[in-house]
Amino acid sequence: xxxxxxxxxxxxxxxxxxxxxxxxxxFDPNYTVKTVKHPPSVIVLGSFSAxxxxxxxxxxxxxxxxxxxVYLEVLKEHMVPFMTQHGATTFLQNGAPCHTAxxxxxxxxxxxxNTMKWPGNSPDINPIKMPGCISKNI
Numbered sequence: 001x002x003x004x005x006x007x008x009x010x011x012x013x014x015x016x017x018x019x020x021x022x023x024x025x026x027f028d029p030n031y032t033v034k035t036v037k038h039p040p041s042v043i044v045l046g047s048f049s050a051x052x053x054x055x056x057x058x059x060x061x062x063x064x065x066x067x068x069x070v071y072l073e074v075l076k077e078h079m080v081p082f083m084t085q086h087g088a089t090t091f092l093q094n095g096a097p098c099h100t101a102x103x104x105x106x107x108x109x110x111x112x113x114n115t116m117k118w119p120g121n122s123p124d125i126n127p128i129k130m131p132g133c134i135s136k137n138i
Contacts, residue, residue: 001088003047005066011039049086056082068101092116
């Protein structure tokens with residue numbers, strides 16, 4: 001079972017250039033670009049298995065970040081049932097701090113699956129990273 005979480009911004013911002021006529025006011029609203037400094041975002045945890053393809057998607061509530069307590073809850077409530085349903089025996093996650101917390105590792109050791117050691121920031125070898133890269137650009 002491969003899993004990873006990613007942050008998606010709900011407002012897509014793209015760099016723009018504005019042609020301001022010579023002699024015009026710098027702050028004229030006709031020649032400024034409106035921006036959002038901190039757009040709303042949502043954290044999504046996705047997973048899939050080699051046996052049955054997709055496994056599930058979990059959306060964190062608004063303004064909540066992934067930490068060890070939230071990740072442990074997601075594992076208990078969503079990932080373990082999906083792994084049982086899919087007959088998965090190996091779980092892959094990266095080395096994010098919430099994944100390597102003692103409470104999370106202790107919980108995983110008590111489960112009927114093995115957790116693979118995996119380096120963080122390795123999208124070239126984690127199969128779940130490719131669909132994430134594609135979907136962020138839609």
